[in-house]
Amino acid sequence: MKVLAINPGSTSTKIAAYANETCLWNQGIEHSASEINAFACVGDQYKYRIASVLKLLEEKGTPLECFDGIVGRGGLLNPLVGGTYLVDDDLVRALHNAPGGEHASNLGGIIAYHLGRSINVPVYIVDPVSVDEMEPVARLSGLPELPRMSQSHALNMKAVARKVALERGTTYQDLNLIIAHLGGGISVAPHCKGKMIDVNNANNEGPYSLERCGTLPAYHLVKLCFSGKYTEKEVVTKLHKEGGLFAYLGIKDGRIAEKRMNEGDLFAKLILEGLCYQVAKEIGAMATVLAGEVDHIVLTGGLAHSEYITQEIARRVSFIAPVRVIPGESEMEALALGALRVLNGQENALTYEV
Ligand SMILES: Nc1ncnc2c1ncn2[C@@H]1O[C@H](COP(=O)(O)OP(=O)(O)OP(=O)(O)O)[C@@H](O)[C@H]1O
Ligand SMILES: CCCC(=O)O
Numbered sequence: 001m002k003v004l005a006i007n008p009g010s011t012s013t014k015i016a017a018y019a020n021e022t023c024l025w026n027q028g029i030e031h032s033a034s035e036i037n038a039f040a041c042v043g044d045q046y047k048y049r050i051a052s053v054l055k056l057l058e059e060k061g062t063p064l065e066c067f068d069g070i071v072g073r074g075g076l077l078n079p080l081v082g083g084t085y086l087v088d089d090d091l092v093r094a095l096h097n098a099p100g101g102e103h104a105s106n107l108g109g110i111i112a113y114h115l116g117r118s119i120n121v122p123v124y125i126v127d128p129v130s131v132d133e134m135e136p137v138a139r140l141s142g143l144p145e146l147p148r149m150s151q152s153h154a155l156n157m158k159a160v161a162r163k164v165a166l167e168r169g170t171t172y173q174d175l176n177l178i179i180a181h182l183g184g185g186i187s188v189a190p191h192c193k194g195k196m197i198d199v200n201n202a203n204n205e206g207p208y209s210l211e212r213c214g215t216l217p218a219y220h221l222v223k224l225c226f227s228g229k230y231t232e233k234e235v236v237t238k239l240h241k242e243g244g245l246f247a248y249l250g251i252k253d254g255r256i257a258e259k260r261m262n263e264g265d266l267f268a269k270l271i272l273e274g275l276c277y278q279v280a281k282e283i284g285a286m287a288t289v290l291a292g293e294v295d296h297i298v299l300t301g302g303l304a305h306s307e308y309i310t311q312e313i314a315r316r317v318s319f320i321a322p323v324r325v326i327p328g329e330s331e332m333e334a335l336a337l338g339a340l341r342v343l344n345g346q347e348n349a350l351t352y353e354v
Helices: 033-037 042-060 089-097 106-119 154-167 218-225 232-240 244-249 254-262 266-289 307-317 331-343
Strands: 002-008 012-019 022-030 069-073 084-086 123-126 176-182 186-192 296-301 323-327
Touching: 002 042, 002 106, 002 331, 012 042, 012 331, 022 042, 022 331, 042 106, 069 106, 069 331, 084 331, 089 106, 106 123, 123 331, 154 176, 154 186, 154 296, 154 323, 154 331, 176 266, 186 266, 218 232, 244 254, 244 266, 254 266, 254 307, 266 307, 296 307, 307 323
Parallel strands: 002 069, 069 123, 176 296, 296 323
Antiparallel strands: 002 012, 012 022, 084 123, 176 186
8 A cells, every 4th residue: 555645844845655654755845935925824825735745746756646545644623532534525624724723734634635636545634733632621721711722743642652552562552651742842641541631732831842832820921912012923923933942042953952051051951951840840740640550651752862851851750650762753654654554444534523
């Protein structure tokens, strides 16, 4: 079986071709800011991105017609359980309408749908950002009109969970894990017997990350919003793109922060330590969700390449459970394997309820 996987980010589209579990090639297409900014909304970019995918396939000498299925990253849909979803007309409409907000990942299913329809093969999305398997008690925030929402790096976390299970000769459904995805955004989630029963919303809760602010003191945030200094859009950008490490150090790259720390910059050290401290604290909180029954803590994402960061977190949480580090992310593989599980009949595709 051959599968084409498509993962759109804000400035790039990652494409990979798989023959069963084997990756034939995996390549990113960079989109310039001027090209992307020419579109009024994210959904409008799909024809432009389809053209770049077709161009890459031609360069690779891989005809679109060779694929048995196409899979895209799924985005900010209504809350839904994890799994592989068949992309039908309703789902494409939902991705265009962006019920959970605009996000480049909304384009994954849309691009895949149009390509799949042109060659008459099934199209899927896998474990979208809005996977929501939270228990009712986890949704309470303290204000009924502001329920907590599950928005996370579900795709990579669930792929990593399956990897750890395989290593242990067991299944995802038999383990209790706490997985921390440490990247541009940070998700920390307790996975209880195959379900992600809580998670900090990686867009606006939990630890600060390279560019996001995480949980903020609510009263002070209200004061900032009404200070007259910022528009709503500016505040949202501040929280989502200009918070965290960037707000303190003016950089979004963990490697540069660590280099500064190693050169004696004590402020850079404090900010990096703060990130690790907050991640460790969130892991501790999630251990209580599992009532302390934790088989493994797993650290993944780009920042898990850093020995300083993983050791600093492990130092504080290894009393809870053994810590396993799986650096980087395997989103392309996770997409391909999710589609293959359905194409090979190991799982049934789910249908998105509008
Ligand atoms: N050895 C390293 N030490 C410290 N930081 C590193 C190292 N290697 C990569 N990183 C950091 O990891 C970041 C990329 O992480 P990742 O690829 O998970 O993020 P992303 O895809 O941009 O965002 P997200 O994970 O939220 O989707 C880089 O910006 C870099 O700062
Ligand atoms: C909401 C977190 C998902 C992402 O940033 O990719």
